[in-house]
Amino acid sequence: MATHAQGGPLARLLVLAVLHVNFIALGLEPDFLYPLENVTIAQGRDAMFTCVVNNLGGYRVAWIKADTKAILAIHEHVITNNARLSVTHNDYNTWTLNIRGVKREDRGQYMCQVNTDPMKMQTAFLEVVIPPDIIYEETSGDMMVPEGGSAKLVCKARGYPPPKIVWRREDGGDIISRGGPQGKTKVTSLEGEIVNLTKVTRSEMGAYLCIAANGVPPSVSKRIMLHVHFHPLVQVPNQLVGAPTGTDVTLQCHVEASPKAINYWTRENGEMIISNDKYQMTEINSSAYSVQMRLVIRNIQRSDLGGYKCISKNSIGDAEGNIRLYEMELPNRKRDDDDRDYSIEETNDVRSSLQGPLREGGPRDEDAGFLGGGGPATGAAPALTVSATFLITTLALATC
Missing domain, CATH: 1.20.5 (Single alpha-helices involved in coiled-coils or other helix-helix interfaces)
Structure with missing residues (x-):
């Protein structure tokens, strides 16, 4: 057993030589059992090629980078100076080339070769894909434009295959294109590295998403905020408001402004109103550029009647709205x-x-009195006088 152990490598070579002679004598030559399969792998992951050879005998299996003609390994011995490469053998008929942490330069044609005469080989391609990545130094950042102006949004990304760029609005609104061959168009998404916005309106203000995808997960995106500047606009839903004294009333103004405005209330004489037990002022945001101003006046008295102003000011300009409060009687x-x-x-x-x-x-009182009844009622004397005269006249005519 010791002699066998010491002569192990020699014995193995002898066995291989005998097998080689026998394969030649029998006319059996190495043959690939399965084709070498192409591999597509994301950069940074591990890749492997598996080569299955029957009847190898004393021949050798070599791995070669076909496009550069570089010999990578022979049998299990790595020849190239690349620590990321290794070859494994299952002691039968399978040889595997392993590439750890694949890089872009590993992309190319790989060959499994047997040194027969003529040479036998099979090839497969290693495709290294790279997830998309936004090139921030070449991509637009947040920008500000005046209303009616133009904005150019740029987004660039790298990766392999080259990523496709799609634009969407974060709020799901339309992207408006003007000046093209079709005139004004509205789309929910737009493809391309550049988006040109002309005659921009306040409704186009908001966040735009640049989304890069190439089929290799994950997709990436960048959020670009478009600010549209304009002077304040004040709208008053009800310019004449009536309320009974002793009740509470709410005055409202709708304000649109960008950049954000300073909003406040005054009386018609210019006296500024501040929040206290009498007045409560609130603001409710309706959108990125609009707000609803509310003024609650508690326990209205006659001194509270009159004019009120809602005023909005920003760095571009100012605007105001007027409301008149009058007394109204309660319906009940x-x-x-x-x-x-x-x-x-x-x-x-x-x-x-x-x-x-x-x-x-x-029965009339005057008749009752004439016939001997109770005395006549007050105010019946004229009626009695007429009745007596009528009876006397009648009797006189009868006598004649």
Whole structure:
């Protein structure tokens, strides 16, 4: 056993030689069992090529970089000075070339070769892909333009295959293109490294996303903020506001401005209003450039009536809106007064209707008095006089 151990390498060579002679005698030559497969790998990951050879005998397997003709390894011995390369053998018929941490320069044609005469070989291609990466020094940053001006957005990226650039608005709005052969067009996405925006309006203000993708994950993007500057614009929904005294009322103004404006309220005489128990001022953002101003006036008194101004100022200009506050009666109070008036009128009507029968209905007081009844009612004397005269005249005519 010791002699066998000491002669191990020699014995192995003898076995290989015998096998080689036997393969030649039998007419068996090395043959590739499977084709060498192409490999596509992302930069930085590990790649491998597997070569399966039957009937190798005493021949050798070599790995060669075909495009540079550089010998990489023979059998399990790496020849090239590259620590990232290694070859493994399963002691039967499979040889594997391993490339750790693939780099772009590793891309190319690889050959598994057997030193027969003529030589036998098979090749495969190593494709090294690189995820996209934004080239920040060549890509636009946040920018500011006046309303009506132009903006040029640029985005560049590297990677392999070369990345495709797509633009979108972060808020999902349209990208507006003007001046092209089709005139004004609106699209939700735009392809290309450059986006030209002309006659920019405030509605185009916002974040634009430059997205680079080449099929190799992950995709990357950069956010570019477009600021559109314009002087303030104030809109007043209700310029005339009525409220009863003793109640609370809210005055509102809508303001659009960029850059952000300073907003405040004053009385019509120029007196600035500050927040306290009487006044409460709030602002609600509607968009990147619009805000709703609100002024709540509590427990309105007659001294609170009159004009109010909402004022907005930024570095470009200023604007104001005017609101007039007047006193208004509560609807329920008015109904109470109407009801009271109606009751008075109804009472008068009832009294009138009740007075009629006292003068005109039933047996009349004057007749009762003439026939011996109770004394005549007050104010019935004229009626009695007429009745007596009528009876005397009748009797006289009858006598004649």
